[in-house]
Amino acid sequence: MSRHQLQLRDGVAATSAWIGWDRPLRTFFAQVFAADPDDEEEEVPILWEGTAEAELPRPVDAIRLLEPYCDITAEIAASLEIDRMKTLATIDGPNQTEAKAFLARLEARDKRDQA
Numbered sequence: 001m002s003r004h005q006l007q008l009r010d011g012v013a014a015t016s017a018w019i020g021w022d023r024p025l026r027t028f029f030a031q032v033f034a035a036d037p038d039d040e041e042e043e044v045p046i047l048w049e050g051t052a053e054a055e056l057p058r059p060v061d062a063i064r065l066l067e068p069y070c071d072i073t074a075e076i077a078a079s080l081e082i083d084r085m086k087t088l089a090t091i092d093g094p095n096q097t098e099a100k101a102f103l104a105r106l107e108a109r110d111k112r113d114q115a
Contacts, residue, residue: 001020001021001022001023001024002020002021002079002080002083003018003019003020004018004019004020004076004079004080005017005018006018006019006066006069006070006072006076007070007071008069008070009069009070009071012068012069012070013034014032014033014034014046014069015033015034015035015043016031016032016033016043017030017031017032017033017066017069017070018030018031018032019031019062019063019066019072019076019080020080020083021080021083021084021087022050023084023087023090024092024096024099024100025050025051025052025053025054025055026053026054026057027050027051027052027053027054027055027056027057028050028056028057028058028059028061028062028080028084029048029049029050029051029056029062030047030048030049030050030056030062030063030065030066031045031047031048032045032046032047032048032066032069033045033046034046047065047066047069049062049065050062053100053103059077059080059081059084060077062080063076063077
């Protein structure tokens with residue numbers, strides 16, 4: 001997994017922004033956090049995408065989500081693709097395999113509950 005902190009634009013009501021690659025889920029992710037109004041030492045997510053398998057398959061998918069909050073350089077986009085490429089030969093271990101199976105069971109249950 002990679003995680004890069006990004007510089008927020010002036011005037012954005014957030015405390016931090018992150019972008020990265022999650023190899024087990026095969027997705028890029030985008031995160032923006034703001035101060036928790038109930039606890040100044042904590043942050044709460046105001047954007048958190050890329051939590052499902054293959055949700056954001058290309059760097060640009062995550063970058064577009066963060067554009068309202070940050071100016072993202074071409075270097076970050078290139079770094080993200082390099083992060084992904086470094087993991088191409090990596091396979092899931094037993095814990096990752098079981099975690100994915102668990103998430104699939106949760107998703108199936110949620111679909112049944114919605115029907």
